[in-house]
Amino acid sequence: xxxxxxxxxxxxxxxxxxxxxxxxxxxxxxxxxxxxxxxxxxxxxxxxxxxxxxxxxxxxxxxxxxxxxxxxxxxxxxxxxxxxxxxxxxxxxxxxxxxxxxxxxxxxxxxxxxxxxxxxxxxxxxxxxxxxxxxxxxxxxxxxxxxxxxxxxxxxxxxxxxxxxxxxxxxxxxxxxxxxxxxxxxxxxxxxxxxxxxxxxxxxxxxxxxxxxxxxxxxxxxxxxxxxxxxxxxxxxxxxxxxxxxxxxxxxxxxxxxxxxxxxxxxxxxxxxxxxxxxxxxxxxxxxxxxxxxxxxxxxxxxxxxxxxxxxxxxxxxxxxxxxxxxxxxxxxxxxxxxxxxxxxxxxxxxxxxxxxxxxxxxxxxxxxxxxxxxxxxxxxxxxxxx
Amino acid sequence: xxxxxxxxxxxxxxxxxxxxxxxxxxxxxxxxxxxxxxxxxxxxxxxxxxxxxxxxxxxxxxxxxxxxxxxxxxxxxxxxxxxxxxxxxxxxxxxxxxxxxxxxxxxxxxxxxxxxxxxxxxxxxxxxxxxxxxxxxxxxxxxxxxxxxxxxxxxxxxxxxxxxxxxxxxxxxxxxxxxxxxxxxxxxxxxxxxxxxxxxxxxxxxxxxxxxxxxxxxxxxxxxxxxxxxxxxxxxxxxxxxxxxxxxxxxxxxxxxxxxxxxxxxxxxxxxxxxxxxxxxxxxxxxxxxxxxxxxxxxxxxxxxxxxxxxxxxxxxxxxxxxxxxxxxxxxxxxxxxxxxxxxxxxxxxxxxxxxxxxxxxxxxxxxxxxxxxxxxxxxxxxxxxxxxxxxxxxxxxxxxxxxxxxxxxxxxxxxxxxxxxxxxxxxxxxxx
Amino acid sequence: xxxxxxxxxxxxxxxxxxxxxxxxxxxxxxxxxxxxxxxxxxxxxxxxxxxxxxxxxxxxxxxxxxxxxxxxxxxxxxxxxxxxxxx
Numbered sequence: 001x002x003x004x005x006x007x008x009x010x011x012x013x014x015x016x017x018x019x020x021x022x023x024x025x026x027x028x029x030x031x032x033x034x035x036x037x038x039x040x041x042x043x044x045x046x047x048x049x050x051x052x053x054x055x056x057x058x059x060x061x062x063x064x065x066x067x068x069x070x071x072x073x074x075x076x077x078x079x080x081x082x083x084x085x086x087x088x089x090x091x092x093x094x095x096x097x098x099x100x101x102x103x104x105x106x107x108x109x110x111x112x113x114x115x116x117x118x119x120x121x122x123x124x125x126x127x128x129x130x131x132x133x134x135x136x137x138x139x140x141x142x143x144x145x146x147x148x149x150x151x152x153x154x155x156x157x158x159x160x161x162x163x164x165x166x167x168x169x170x171x172x173x174x175x176x177x178x179x180x181x182x183x184x185x186x187x188x189x190x191x192x193x194x195x196x197x198x199x200x201x202x203x204x205x206x207x208x209x210x211x212x213x214x215x216x217x218x219x220x221x222x223x224x225x226x227x228x229x230x231x232x233x234x235x236x237x238x239x240x241x242x243x244x245x246x247x248x249x250x251x252x253x254x255x256x257x258x259x260x261x262x263x264x265x266x267x268x269x270x271x272x273x274x275x276x277x278x279x280x281x282x283x284x285x286x287x288x289x290x291x292x293x294x295x296x297x298x299x300x301x302x303x304x305x306x307x308x309x310x311x312x313x314x315x316x317x318x319x320x321x322x323x324x325x326x327x328x329x330x331x332x333x334x335x336x337x338x339x340x341x342x343x344x345x346x347x348x349x350x351x352x353x354x355x356x357x358x359x360x361x362x363x364x365x366x367x368x369x370x371x372x373x374x375x376x377x378x379x380x381x382x383x384x385x386x387x
Numbered sequence: 388x389x390x391x392x393x394x395x396x397x398x399x400x401x402x403x404x405x406x407x408x409x410x411x412x413x414x415x416x417x418x419x420x421x422x423x424x425x426x427x428x429x430x431x432x433x434x435x436x437x438x439x440x441x442x443x444x445x446x447x448x449x450x451x452x453x454x455x456x457x458x459x460x461x462x463x464x465x466x467x468x469x470x471x472x473x474x475x476x477x478x479x480x481x482x483x484x485x486x487x488x489x490x491x492x493x494x495x496x497x498x499x500x501x502x503x504x505x506x507x508x509x510x511x512x513x514x515x516x517x518x519x520x521x522x523x524x525x526x527x528x529x530x531x532x533x534x535x536x537x538x539x540x541x542x543x544x545x546x547x548x549x550x551x552x553x554x555x556x557x558x559x560x561x562x563x564x565x566x567x568x569x570x571x572x573x574x575x576x577x578x579x580x581x582x583x584x585x586x587x588x589x590x591x592x593x594x595x596x597x598x599x600x601x602x603x604x605x606x607x608x609x610x611x612x613x614x615x616x617x618x619x620x621x622x623x624x625x626x627x628x629x630x631x632x633x634x635x636x637x638x639x640x641x642x643x644x645x646x647x648x649x650x651x652x653x654x655x656x657x658x659x660x661x662x663x664x665x666x667x668x669x670x671x672x673x674x675x676x677x678x679x680x681x682x683x684x685x686x687x688x689x690x691x692x693x694x695x696x697x698x699x700x701x702x703x704x705x706x707x708x709x710x711x712x713x714x715x716x717x718x719x720x721x722x723x724x725x726x727x728x729x730x731x732x733x734x735x736x737x738x739x740x741x742x743x744x745x746x747x748x749x750x751x752x753x754x755x756x757x758x759x760x761x762x763x764x765x766x767x768x769x770x771x772x773x774x775x776x777x778x779x780x781x782x783x784x785x786x787x788x789x790x791x792x793x794x795x796x797x798x799x800x801x802x803x804x805x806x807x808x809x810x811x812x813x814x815x816x817x818x819x820x
Numbered sequence: 821x822x823x824x825x826x827x828x829x830x831x832x833x834x835x836x837x838x839x840x841x842x843x844x845x846x847x848x849x850x851x852x853x854x855x856x857x858x859x860x861x862x863x864x865x866x867x868x869x870x871x872x873x874x875x876x877x878x879x880x881x882x883x884x885x886x887x888x889x890x891x892x893x894x895x896x897x898x899x900x901x902x903x904x905x906x907x
């Protein structure tokens with residue numbers, strides 16, 4: 001039976017699921033294909049931190065929009081999605097970083113995001129496990145945490161409730177020019193194809209300017225109350241946005257279970273999941289320098305995951321030049337969970353020819369291409385363009 | 388205490404003891420790590436009534452020039468040649484040590500990590516005082532008073548008889564020994580045992596020790612009942628059910644090998660067991676594996692394999708081959724044991740929708756139906772995400788659904804976060820978390 | 821077993837045990853459970869060999885101690901069912 005689809009989405013991580021929900025809600029006949037089921041990939045491997053990130057106007061616009069969408073959705077999320085409005089504390093180690101805190105507050109304010117500055121004493125009261133002598137922090141109360149696989153499963157269930165179909169047992173071997181071919185030879189046709197494959201997007205489209213950026217996470221046993229907010233060091237952005245090299249930054253999340261997720265690390269060039277012990281050591285040392293007691297907690301598991309990183313830290317959302325049917329929804333690096341809902345909105349708007357709530361141009365994939373013939377420009381990575 | 392060894396043996400059960408003693412007697416520098424406070428593993432756990440052979444081997448182990456790290460576990464192997472060990476209870480501020488961990492350097496590694504019991508869920512199995520068969524035996528050896536207590540021993544395998552005999556010797560009243568296999572299914576194993584006088588004599592002694600207890604084949608527990616703890620067990624045999632009042636249910640369905648460390652090290656596994664050549668070398672160079680992780684075969688085979696690997700790792704290949712010659716015959720026992728302990732498919736029907744399958748995270752069967760596999764179940768139900776990392780529910784999920792466990796990640800056992808910092812020995816504050 | 825000459829407390833109840841007794845055994849001598857499960861069920865040791873994690877108790881303030889592999893020492897303060905975990 002050949003069904004005709006309006007949209008076929010490859011990839012059922014949280015971004016694909018969000019796109020499916022948006023498309024299905026607009027009455028589009030939507031199919032989602034992912035051999036690994038719903039909520040795998042980076043969705044399963046990462047921290048579920050919903051955070052407004054201020055490293056560029058386009059980033060703050062996208063994350064703020066999406067954070068709002070999550071807050072609106074939160075009442076509908078099932079308990080297993082573990083949504084909690086924990087808030088983020090951007091921790092300042094010294095007075096120099098407090099200047100950065102004040103600058104950050106101004107940037108957030110101009111984007112309409114309310115924040116509060118805590119001095120050293122207030123910070124110590126808010127988070128007693130932090131080391132003594134920190135200068136303070138910026139509190140972003142509207143940030144939240146959740147458990148991404150359950151949230152993705154919810155989004156997909158909603159999509160299916162509104163008529164979408166999930167094809168969970170077949171790998172996609174090619175997707176473009178209105179055709180999606182599956183491993184078993186079956187061909188699906190749709191006017192619109194959305195590539196939401198995350199770090200695997202280059203399997204279908206090798207010329208995408210996406211590189212795998214690996215991260216480590218440690219999860220502990222249950223220590224309820226050890227940490228109350230998501231704690232991130234101000235240096236996180238330096239780590240997340242250094243173009244090359246391995247880096248570790250302090251980033252700790254309390255889960256609803258009372259477990260702690262300890263991150264974060266970034267490295268290029270790692271292709272498998274074997275732990276990089278020296279990078280792990282750096283990450284744990286960093287965490288311990290902010291939370292001296294963390295070394296005494298029992299760790300249950302360490303794992304790695306792959307972020308899809310683009311040269312300018314913004315995702316690829318929008319039409320892929322040279323293929324009128326293809327829309328990208330990938331390259332979200334460490335912000336896939338946060339920006340999944342907004343990505344869904346932008347993708348659906350693109351497909352329906354609507355004007356989205358925020359300008360979509362900054363995320364268009366075309367920004368990396370020269371001319372209209374679709375020839376890829378040299379990427380900002382230089383020689384190592386892929387991988 | 389040195390941190391560098393020619394040979395590091397992980398596990399001080401019969402296989403590890405034999406390997407360590409043999410290698411040390413070849414003149415090599417040997418270290419042994421075991422997470423129990425005393426050597427012996429499970430089957431030779433100190434307590435009482437150890438067979439003469441066990442006592443002799445243990446004495447040899449005490450006398451051997453090996454470094455013993457008892458109460459320590461290997462949690463990770465951060466680099467080839469380094470095993471990261473952590474001390475049990477490091478955080479509780481005991482007088483004996485403030486040391487929490489150390490990196491052990493080895494030339495060769497002999498894995499003798501033993502096996503654990505397979506647990507199958509049934510209504511009430513999570514009640515206090517429902518334990519494994521080896522579990523109750525271990526607890527009793529650890530000082531749990533059992534004199535005068537009524538015990539139902541159930542499950543499958545020769546372990547049941549051994550456990551019943553030990554408990555009876557300690558004064559417990561064994562209400563019944565319930566073997567799920569039929570007599571016919573066990574017969575080939577019995578024939579094997581008849582050919583081995585040592586085993587035969589052991590079996591006779593065990594049965595004699597439990598002669599006042601009914602030994603029932605084709606029998607298994609269908610439910611445990613009680614308020615806050617076990618009070619009665621419902622047994623089933625050939626469709627008939629009856630209740631037995633008791634204080635403990637010692638129930639285990641044969642053994643599952645502890646292969647996590649081998650898997651982490653990249654050793655090849657087949658059907659859940661570590662693959663070795665006839666000298667007990669695994670597919671990873673310099674790493675050997677002996678005893679139950681290579682095939683459930685009991686004490687004698689474990690001792691033999693330990694000696695083979697001890698000799699081979701020490702470079703005494705000819706002597707190892709000679710010792711290996713008798714191993715081929717002993718492997719028949721492994722196969723016979725496997726066949727005898729095959730689980731009756733009716734055991735799959737014991738578990739109800741609301742019966743807890745994953746005890747760490749309280750995931751009931753109902754949540755798992757419709758999941759496509761281990762990883763899918765883990766992500767969407769939390770099953771297997773707890774501290775035991777699927778060691779308890781994994782055997783059940785394999786039997787119930789045919790699921791195989793996810794990839795192994797460090798730490799192999801929960802380890803302090805500080806252990807990832809490496810060999811820096813930190814001074815722990817006396818006030819723990 | 822030898823003389824029960826080691827004194828410790830389990831949930832503030834004084835328990836006297838012989839050397840070589842595990843904290844898990846002491847916990848079950850004083851009460852009926854070691855921990856409470858994430859959904860509130862009472863639990864006690866299952867495997868006896870440090871794999872099931874049902875024997876976890878708090879010892880001298882340290883959470884999540886596998887008591888079946890820790891020997892009783894004089895003056896230990898053991899608390900059961902202190903997981904405080906919730907779904």
